[in-house]
Amino acid sequence: MDNTLIDPRIIGKHVYGNLYEIPEEIAGDEEYLRNVVVEAAKLANMTLLEVKSWKLGGEKGGVSVIALVLESHIAIHTWINYRYATVDVYTCGEKSDPWRAFNYIVEKLKPKEYTVNYADRTQLLKQ
């Protein structure tokens, strides 16, 4: 087997899910959620470029954290009153592991239940 062969394509992996019945104090804690995203990026072997976060008020208020990672992103959106959150971990490159980041985020957001899906964002080559 020739390990010098390098796949020339852009490899993209996107894990996303919906988290139910997370604790309200976590859903509303912007700093905590930022730290979770930063740590998740490290665990997934992603190159973090910048993290932005916002806390939004109102009945449907919550926190949004978006991290720009090299060629991809992580996003968490929470709704405090609904104890609901959605999570996207989209990574590029063979060395990155979005599942590790996703599982870490779930562990830290403590949902009672969650859904998870996977989307292949890899560039397909014509035969």
Place this chain on the structure above:
Amino acid sequence: MDNTLIDPRIIGKHVYGNLYEIPEEIAGDEEYLRNVVVEAAKLANMTLLEVKSWKLGGEKGGVSVIALVLESHIAIHTWINYRYATVDVYTCGEKSDPWRAFNYIVEKLKPKEYTVNYADRTQLLKQ
């Protein structure tokens, strides 16, 4: 029919796709891509909070534009040398239309071919 009934759930709609063989001059034009994202958010009836963009160099260089929209996001990542882009339009609320934004982005990025997928990010309620 009682039109005063309001669905109490968090409605989330996520359209995403991979765009092939886009023109290199579009893939590398950060300002153009930012404007496309801003216009797409308007067309989809989304509340734009902030737009961030980055131009990355190197063999796998390209442009990333991420918009934080109220409770959701739009992201475009391009790879100039690969003439490749991925697009995410994730909207919240019944009034927003991510398909309109996605189709506008495709129109402006001019791929020869593209894939598109849909993910439901709506909060499910227990029966």
